[in-house]
Amino acid sequence: MLVEEQREPGSDMVVEIENEQDLALATMRHSTAHLMAEAVREIYPDVKFAIGPAIDNGFYYDMDLDHALTPEDLAEIELLMGRHREAAEPFVRTEVSREEALKIFADNPYKVEILRELPAGSVITTYQQGDFLDLCKGPHVADTGQIGAFKLQSVAGAYWRGDERRPMLQRIYGTAWPTQDELDQYLHRLEEAQRRDHRKLGKELDLFSVNDEIGPGLILWHPRGAMIRYQVEQFEQKEQLARGYDLVYTPHIASEKIYQTSGHLETYKENMYSPMSIDEVDYYVKPMNCPGHIMIYKSQVRSYRELPVRLAELGTVYRYERSGTLHGMLRVRGFTQDDAHIFCREDQMIDEIAGVIDLAIYMADVFGYQFQAYLATRPEKWIGDDATWDRAIEGLRRGLEQAGVDYKLDEGGGAFYGPKIDIKWVDALGREWTGPTVQLDFNLPQRFDVNYIGEDGEKHRAVMIHRTLLGSMERFVGGLVEHYAAAFPVWLAPIQLALIPITDDQLPFCQQVAADAEAAGLRVKVFDQKERMQAKIRDAQMLKIPYMLVVGKREVEAGAVAVRLRSGQDLGAIPVDQFLTGVIARVESRSLELTDEVL
RNA sequence: GCCCACGUAGCUCAGUCGGUAGAGCACUUUCUUGGUAAGAAAGAGGUCCCCGGUUCAAGUCCGGGCGUGGGCUCCA
Numbered sequence: 001m002l003v004e005e006q007r008e009p010g011s012d013m014v015v016e017i018e019n020e021q022d023l024a025l026a027t028m029r030h031s032t033a034h035l036m037a038e039a040v041r042e043i044y045p046d047v048k049f050a051i052g053p054a055i056d057n058g059f060y061y062d063m064d065l066d067h068a069l070t071p072e073d074l075a076e077i078e079l080l081m082g083r084h085r086e087a088a089e090p091f092v093r094t095e096v097s098r099e100e101a102l103k104i105f106a107d108n109p110y111k112v113e114i115l116r117e118l119p120a121g122s123v124i125t126t127y128q129q130g131d132f133l134d135l136c137k138g139p140h141v142a143d144t145g146q147i148g149a150f151k152l153q154s155v156a157g158a159y160w161r162g163d164e165r166r167p168m169l170q171r172i173y174g175t176a177w178p179t180q181d182e183l184d185q186y187l188h189r190l191e192e193a194q195r196r197d198h199r200k201l202g203k204e205l206d207l208f209s210v211n212d213e214i215g216p217g218l219i220l221w222h223p224r225g226a227m228i229r230y231q232v233e234q235f236e237q238k239e240q241l242a243r244g245y246d247l248v249y250t251p252h253i254a255s256e257k258i259y260q261t262s263g264h265l266e267t268y269k270e271n272m273y274s275p276m277s278i279d280e281v282d283y284y285v286k287p288m289n290c291p292g293h294i295m296i297y298k299s300q301v302r303s304y305r306e307l308p309v310r311l312a313e314l315g316t317v318y319r320y321e322r323s324g325t326l327h328g329m330l331r332v333r334g335f336t337q338d339d340a341h342i343f344c345r346e347d348q349m350i351d352e353i354a355g356v357i358d359l360a361i362y363m364a365d366v367f368g369y370q371f372q373a374y375l376a377t378r379p380e381k382w383i384g385d386d387a388t389w390d391r392a393i394e395g396l397r398r399g400l401e402q403a404g405v406d407y408k409l410d411e412g413g414g415a416f417y418g419p420k421i422d423i424k425w426v427d428a429l430g431r432e433w434t435g436p437t438v439q440l441d442f443n444l445p446q447r448f449d450v451n452y453i454g455e456d457g458e459k460h461r462a463v464m465i466h467r468t469l470l471g472s473m474e475r476f477v478g479g480l481v482e483h484y485a486a487a488f489p490v491w492l493a494p495i496q497l498a499l500i501p502i503t504d505d506q507l508p509f510c511q512q513v514a515a516d517a518e519a520a521g522l523r524v525k526v527f528d529q530k531e532r533m534q535a536k537i538r539d540a541q542m543l544k545i546p547y548m549l550v551v552g553k554r555e556v557e558a559g560a561v562a563v564r565l566r567s568g569q570d571l572g573a574i575p576v577d578q579f580l581t582g583v584i585a586r587v588e589s590r591s592l593e594l595t596d597e598v599l
Numbered sequence: 600g601c602c603c604a605c606g607u608a609g610c611u612c613a614g615u616c617g618g619u620a621g622a623g624c625a626c627u628u629u630c631u632u633g634g635u636a637a638g639a640a641a642g643a644g645g646u647c648c649c650c651g652g653u654u655c656a657a658g659u660c661c662g663g664g665c666g667u668g669g670g671c672u673c674c675a
Contacts, residue, residue, distance in 0.1 A: 068603065156670030157602025164672060168602050171670070199668095203610075212648080212666055271674090317675085322600055323666090325673065337675060434675060471675045503632040530631085531638085538636040552634055564635060 016056075025178070029054035031091065031140045032081075032150050032176040033061045038132035039080035040065075040172075043073075049134065050110040050160055050169055057186060058150075058175035062158050064110070065170050074152040074172065081150070088145030089129040093138060096124050101135060110160065111135045149183035150176040193429055198481035199328040205486055205543060207477075207494075208329060217326045217333030219474050224494035227523065228480070229473050231492050233314060235590070236338055236363070236470065243359060245312040245340060250292030252316060256282040258291045261447055271319045289315035290441075290466065293341040294448050297462075302452040307462070308344035308352055314473070315339045329478030336473045342465040343450065346391070349463050353399025353421070353438055356467050360423050360436035361403065363469050367480065368489075368592045369425035371435060373405050376413030376420045383417055384442040392440045393419045399438075417443030427483040434475065439466040487544045487566060490594065491587045498540035499526045499561075502533045502552035509556045513549070513576055520584055541566060546594050547583065565594050 017023050033052035036059075041047050044065055052061030067073075096104070098115055101124040105111035114135065115124065127136045129144055141147060152174045160166040177183040194200075202208045207225030210218060221229060237247065256275060259265045264272065268287060275282035286292070293311045302309065316336040325331055344352050357373075364371045375396055378389050396419055400407050407421070414420055420439035424432040441464045444450065451459045470476040480488070490496050497517055499510040507528055514524045525545070527536040533550065540548045549561035554573070561579055563571040574582075586594070 070603090154669060155603065158671045159601075162672065164601060168671080170602075173670080210667095216666070319674085321674075322672080324600065324602095324671080327668090331674070335675065339675095437675085468675070475675055500635085502634055505632080532631090532633050534633080534635065535637050536635095541636055548635080550635060554634090562635080568636085570635065 026054040027139050028141055028147060028178065029059040029176045031144070032147050032174060033059040034091070034127065034129060034132070034134055034136070034140065035081050035084055035144055035147055035150075036077060036152065036172060036174060037061050037063075037134060038084055038130055039077045041132060042080055043076065048108045048110060051114075052134075058153070058173065060158075060171050060173045062160070062169040062171045064167065069155040069170055069172065071155075074155070077172075078150075078152050084130055085144045085147050087130070088143045090143040091140040092128045093140070094126050094128070096126060098122055098124055100124075101126070104133070105135055148176060148178040149180040150174055151183060151187065189429060193431070193482070196429070196482040196485045197328075198330070198478040201481050201486040202329070202478075205494075207481065207486075215333070216323065217321060217331070219329055219332055219334070225477065227494040228488065228492050229477050232470070232477065232480075233338075233473065235366075237312075237314075239359070239362070240310075240312050240340070243355070244308075245310040248293065248296055248311045248313050250289060250296070250313060250315065251286070253283045253285055254291065256284060258295070259284055262291045262444060263447055264288065264291075271321075273318060273320055285318045286315075287317050287319045289313055289317065289337065289339045290341060290444060291448075293339075294444060294450060294464075297341075297343050297450060298448065302343070302462070304345060304452050304454045304460075307452055308342055308348050310340060310342045312338075312340035329474040332472075332474050335475065337468050338470045338473070338476075340467050342467065343452075343462045344465070345452070345454075345460070346463050349392075349395045349440075349465075350398045350402060352465060353396055354402035356436070356438050356465070356469075357399060357403035357405055357421070357423075360438075360469055361405070364423075364425060364435065366590055367425075367483070369427060369433075369435070369483065371426060372424045372432065373400060373407035374410040374413070374422045374424065375400065375407050376410040376422060378419060379412045379414050379416060381416045382414075388442060389419065392442070396421050396438070396440065415439065415441075417441050425479070427479065428485075429482075433479045434471050436469045436471075437467065440464070441466055488546075489590065489592045490546045490583060491590045493544075493546050494523065495525045495543060495545050496522050496547065496583065496587070497524045498536075498543075498545040498548045499524060500533060500536045500540065500548055500550045501526075501528070502550065505553070506551045506556055510549075510551050513551070513561065516576070517580055517583075520580055522580070522583065522587070537564065549579075567594075569595075571595065 017026060030053065033054070037049055037052060040063065044067055046066065048064040050062035050064065052059065098118060098120060101115050102112060104126070105115065118124070124135065125137055127134055127138060127140055152172055154173045156171045156173065157168050158171040160169055175183065175186060177186060202225065205224060206222050207228070208222055209220045210216065211220060214220065241247070253276070256265065264287065272287050273285050275284045293313070296311060297309055314336050316334065318334045321331060321333050326333070342352050361371070375393070377393055382389070400421065410422070418440035420437055422437050423435040425435040426432055445461055445464045450462045450464060452462050454460045499514050501507045501510045510526050514526050517524045527540065529536070537548060537550070544566050546566055548564040548566070550564060551561055555562055558573060558575070560573040560575050562573050563579060565571065
């Protein structure tokens with residue numbers, strides 16, 4: 001395993017270090033954090049620094065400061081940083097005893113707390129550049145002149161030690177790169193990400209909204225967004241049926257009895273909404289689909305012959321998420337999971353796991369994502385016994401190998417009730433998204449006594465696998481919007497064809513083509529408003545409609561359409577039949593591209 | 600929930616020192632029938648997020664609430 005996570009007091013590098021280059025970059029970024037601290041202290045001598053690690057793409061420093069920092073302050077700090085960089089101040093490393101260090105940093109409660117946690121005899125290092133001295137394990141670059149191009153990005157609040165009961169500190173985020181060119185490229189990537197923001201595009205293309213009066217974190221799917229979701233759902237459901245899953249539906253509310261048995265009222269209550277009383281029994285809106293699926297499994301005595309039982313549901317759940325955590329479609333309070341639970345014998349476990357992974361890879365391929373798998377092992381708090389955990393982790397490992405997937409270990413990242421595989425999708429911008437998860441559960445089968453009758457005529461505990469492929473429809477479609485920058489492949493595009501008559505004389509022909517296309521199952525919009533053709537093309541372009549079919553006198557006479565792609569490419573006139581046949585083929589093959597020799 | 604910022608027409612945003620509101624797009628009507636990213640004119644459209652306070656006077660200042668955004672924590 002190459003992943004190494006360093007969490008050193010006072011000099012964290014909260015970042016994956018996989019090679020020398022990563023280390024050099026992280027070192028430079030961490031030094032930039034010190035450079036920033038030097039500048040901040042020059043302006044605000046009373047500042048007390050907490051920790052300032054390197055992170056992905058940059059660094060931050062947490063500080064206790066009475067003055068509330070503004071973006072204007074950041075510009076001033078940057079300016080000072082530039083001067084200290086030009087001065088090429090050497091980073092001087094000094095070893096001191098813990099007692100000496102406690103004296104040096106006596107007026108900084110954060111550094112003192114860090115020091116107190118270190119063993120009494122340990123050797124402490126400090127680094128000084130200019131007249132700024134900091135407690136720090138290092139390493140650092142030789143002098144501030146070695147620091148590349150940087151930019152301070154934002155001020156945010158952050159709890160000391162990430163603990164909401166501790167003081168709220170101010171955190172300055174920055175980014176740093178070896179060269180100005182790389183910095184510019186990074187800033188450009190950030191702009192691109194903003195341009196693709198699903199909240200912005202969702203509004204522009206009329207895909208979804210949230211509404212104050214409906215409530216925060218609750219998504220209203222508009223017709224075009226709903227069409228994308230519908231296509232995704234139909235595709236996935238059919239694929240699951242083909243792979244031996246059975247579809248089920250379970251109620252949105254359930255009595256408290258089931259959540260007592262499942263343990264959710266003990267361990268998950270803070271995420272559940274207040275109950276409603278029906279005939280003097282408390283009913284909860286479901287936060288998870290598992291209990292319902294378990295009751296379906298348990299509705300009859302199961303023989304080893306009928307396993308595995310794979311129950312799938314697009315299950316809508318509601319969870320209380322704290323207001324500050326809500327984010328567009330990516331973090332919401334009500335969402336629909338593409339959930340499934342597989343009940344099987346232990347000897348079927350590896351095949352089932354491999355089967356889920358195979359399906360997950362297929363989904364990634366269809367939507368054009370790269371992916372990275374993680375195997376999450378036993379956390380500090382856990383239930384069950386060693387042997388079961390070992391067999392389960394081995395099962396997941398062999399499932400991954402059988403599916404031929406490379407993976408990284410996420411040591412201790414499993415749930416208390418079982419280990420899991422997480423697959424992260426890597427989108428067009430190289431960002432990771434929550435993707436499929438395959439989770440083994442030792443807890444619920446025991447609580448609900450989930451079993452089957454074996455060949456020996458005895459009861460055996462069934463293995464229970466939770467799995468989701470897309471996660472939730474909200475998060476998945478939100479992610480898709482950003483992945484494709486809302487330029488959806490034809491099979492997903494809410495509107496696939498724009499019919500654009502040049503004058504009203506071509507309107508009847510356009511309406512006929514539209515009717516033919518719709519009869520063939522395509523989604524069409526005729527641009528019949530009283531506007532010039534250029535304006536209609538612009539409208540269609542803004543909606544990112546894959547194919548714009550311009551029809552003038554020449555096309556009507558030829559029984560053709562002039563095909564313009566949303567890329568701006570002009571394919572010229574194509575006979576209507578030939579064009580429709582080509583598009584239908586692309587829809588059926590779920591092609592990610594709009595053209596090839598067929599069109 | 601916590602820290603910071605923000606909330607003005609359907610959308611994107613102006614609004615100076617406190618003197619009761621503006622643009623572009625979209626919408627409606629009229630004119631225009633135009634060959635690959637916006638033809639022209641007119642009209643309509645407002646609880647300036649909500650509640651309270653200061654003031655002769657509040658979109659503007661102050662307090663509280665709600666919502667949104669950037670983070671912390673958490674997560675599908």
